[in-house]
Amino acid sequence: MSEVHAVRRTRLRDCCNAGGSAAALVSRPANVRYLAGAAPEGAVLLLGGTEDLLVCVGPPDDRSPQSRPDEALRVHIVPGLGGDAAVAAAGLAAAQGVDSLAVEEHHLTVTRHREIHSVAPRLRLAGIGCAVEQQRIVKDEEEISCLRIGAEIADQALGELLESILVGRTERHLALELERRLVDHGADGPAFPTSVATGPNAGRPGHRPTDRRVEEGDFLSVCLGATYRGYRCEIGRTFVIGTAPADWQIELYDLVFSAQRAGRESLVPGAACRDVDRAARHVLDSAGYAEALPMATGHGVGLEIDEDPQLTPAAMGKLDACVPVTVEPGVHLPGRGGVRIDDTLVVRPEADGGPELLTITTKELLAL
Amino acid sequence: MSEVHAVRRTRLRDCCNAGGSAAALVSRPANVRYLAGAAPEGAVLLLGGTEDLLVCVGPPDDRSPQSRPDEALRVHIVPGLGGDAAVAAAGLAAAQGVDSLAVEEHHLTVTRHREIHSVAPRLRLAGIGCAVEQQRIVKDEEEISCLRIGAEIADQALGELLESILVGRTERHLALELERRLVDHGADGPAFPTSVATGPNAGRPGHRPTDRRVEEGDFLSVCLGATYRGYRCEIGRTFVIGTAPADWQIELYDLVFSAQRAGRESLVPGAACRDVDRAARHVLDSAGYAEALPMATGHGVGLEIDEDPQLTPAAMGKLDACVPVTVEPGVHLPGRGGVRIDDTLVVRPEADGGPELLTITTKELLAL
Known part of the structure; x- marks a missing residue:
């Protein structure tokens, strides 16, 4: 199954690159699951400039094959208590040297969008549209x-x-x-x-x-x-x-x-x-x-x-x-x-x- | 119960007015229920300049007391198929002469926020913060x-x-x-x-x-x-x-x-x-x-x-x-x-x- 998810991520990355963004932040849970094999609560997927990361707010539950994320994906756990995965992922993208990040504007709230902007002010935020939803059809x-x-x-x-x-x-x-x-x-x-x-x-x-x-x-x-x-x-x-x-x-x-x-x-x-x-x-x-x-x-x-x-x-x-x-x-x-x-x-x-x-x-x- | 909801709405309106907004758009379902007595699927509450409205995408289910909205509230049903209540409510606010609308930025998506702006470009959108959540504590x-x-x-x-x-x-x-x-x-x-x-x-x-x-x-x-x-x-x-x-x-x-x-x-x-x-x-x-x-x-x-x-x-x-x-x-x-x-x-x-x-x-x- 791991390969299936990698192919799906490649398709999405191609779509983002064509739109001028080097990286994408996927936050809608069903989309995260589609691309990562599992969507632990609060987790987001960063298709980064240098590496893809599943960014989680706690250790993912890996006891059953269905809840286990794709093994090819590195899992990053947001340190501390009460952190937000989307905001953390944007910070990681900026640290990877990404300058433009495509986000799911139909899922991200106005507040979170603003928080991302404030932790990574140089990161240009673009819209990914419903690219993953389209891919899922x-x-x-x-x-x-x-x-x-x-x-x-x-x-x-x-x-x-x-x-x-x-x-x-x-x-x-x-x-x-x-x-x-x-x-x-x-x-x-x-x-x-x-x-x-x-x-x-x-x-x-x-x-x-x-x-x-x-x-x-x-x-x-x-x-x-x-x-x-x-x-x-x-x-x-x-x-x-x-x-x-x-x-x-x-x-x-x-x-x-x-x-x-x-x-x-x-x-x-x-x-x-x-x-x-x-x-x-x-x-x-x-x-x-x-x-x-x-x-x-x-x-x-x-x-x-x-x-x-x-x-x-x-x-x-x-x-x-x-x-x-x-x-x-x-x-x-x-x-x-x-x-x-x-x-x-x-x-x-x-x-x-x-x-x-x-x-x-x-x-x-x-x-x- | 109707009186309880009216008192809650008055408190929220006072809070919005103090923040400089004549009107508020409440979209988070639990907040809509708290203020309107019921939250039909997809419905939002407009605390308007001239009138409060429960804006619904279809007729609310009024068969049980729990699913029946506050009778003092007028219900507005968005015409046509597939309409969006938040966008429609913003249009209604603009038609009431409202110039500044406080919205729940922690619930509204970036996409919807933009749609509201495009149907009511003169309406200034402010943030209501977690005013209703605070009131609910x-x-x-x-x-x-x-x-x-x-x-x-x-x-x-x-x-x-x-x-x-x-x-x-x-x-x-x-x-x-x-x-x-x-x-x-x-x-x-x-x-x-x-x-x-x-x-x-x-x-x-x-x-x-x-x-x-x-x-x-x-x-x-x-x-x-x-x-x-x-x-x-x-x-x-x-x-x-x-x-x-x-x-x-x-x-x-x-x-x-x-x-x-x-x-x-x-x-x-x-x-x-x-x-x-x-x-x-x-x-x-x-x-x-x-x-x-x-x-x-x-x-x-x-x-x-x-x-x-x-x-x-x-x-x-x-x-x-x-x-x-x-x-x-x-x-x-x-x-x-x-x-x-x-x-x-x-x-x-x-x-x-x-x-x-x-x-x-x-x-x-x-x-x-």
Whole structure:
């Protein structure tokens, strides 16, 4: 793995050098992890003029392979108590003779930026933009395999829940049980707070579980994901509780299912992100649900659960092969509930069989 | 409650006006919650020239009293998809005729700061410093009562775990079980990721649970907390697994216990934060554990689990009455394990009985 990280750092360094900076300071934790193999709390990565350093505020935890930084990287521990790694790294860069340092202005606060300027007043601070985030969009097969395992774990946890008795249990308990099962099956932990929504809550994006209990006739929507070796996936399904769904439930489900399928089917290398969004959104729009729609119908996943690309009406850019994204349209009708269907897929060329579905739990409307 | 928030906003406005700014933009989520009663995701609070506004990127979730913003505040929803609340709020301030806006430079990123400048180029941006964080340090009795209930919940969850069989179970499972019990007893959720550390891991600050199983003879250290109505408390205890602890375990435990007691006993209004730290640290230092000590022996708690004051050797400032803090010294011996003991207490004058202990689980060395 060490080599992978070195290659990634070289790409970033080339990008910085092209922008006129000899060195870069990476502070956003997911970016540090991507380039250094691990992101100890508060650590930053200095791609320096003479040497790369992982600058930490305390000794990194190296007991498991996932928390161990790339061995090729020298670790510098900020001396004293309560030091700041970004400020220390800037001082080290200046001491290495660096005159221009590219920083992550979208992550660094105004206060820290000023502190860096005051410890290294001669260092010119430039912006690195979202160079690392851009680099992270296309995944290698190692990364995709972590996502695939995470998706399997989420499928397993969800499958087991469906076999248990649901009526009478609260949203909070179901969410906790799902999270326990994720860990049971080998996840590092949940990829984001598990959402379980019943009855009138069903279909609300990002619903936080409440003490409402599952009742007969409810829609039940569940959204969960596993983190596996740092990589986060997502699956969302909606079910009906009871022997048979009502007509309005079947209609709404079929509609959201069609929208989700349209989104999935438009995932091809070269497709514009906004066109994927439009494919899904159009189905719901034309059925009169324009108002009920969320901002995005999908987004990239990886070391963070919500990363680029964004599948939104205003998104720029096109999809590449080996980009994992979610496709997750939904409709929520206030007071009645709703439906969300959410998969994680990897964009693949048609010659390779088209989009690879990572979350394989059935999308039939199950009555539980 | 609405009145409480209005009083807090008035205090902040007075502080800004004294600093020469007619308006303030509060973006740090815990600060928004403190002043507005709720902090919908991505929302910011504008204490404007003519009107206060909670600026949200979507409709706030108002189903439970805890997630409902102060009714006296007008809610402004940023139109369109993917808008930014801080940038929109700055535009609104400029439209209100505000010429100087105080912002949270320690929370706002360099990029956002620049975006604000570009949408409202005539608006002078000043720093608000940590004015809201400072205001949050001393709690009112309503806030302390939330912490007290959270502490009771954490005590209950821990008490139940101690009655169950521990040998053979993994750190991860014990941590998940504790988190489930917190929610069972009415917590909003865990206050921070629950730490369960066995054997050689015991006593490590912030240890992330692994698949290591509890064994006879282990030290077992547990650190957990409940969030109740947004307020977060913390308790940490160390136990021994088996019928009788070894001599070295008893010695180390007694030492850490003495250090923790010394810290607790020095919690009086007017005490310097560094003196509280020194009281605890000195006990461990003189026993030869200077190297093994963490940066802080305690910290404030409230809407965040780690807030001011910090109990560190370099801390400035004194404790006031009604300030809740943790006292949590510990020693970790690499390869052998260690001990941490952690309580949440509220600083009270001696006339009121001295520090109020919120986390009341016994600190005897239990052999489980």
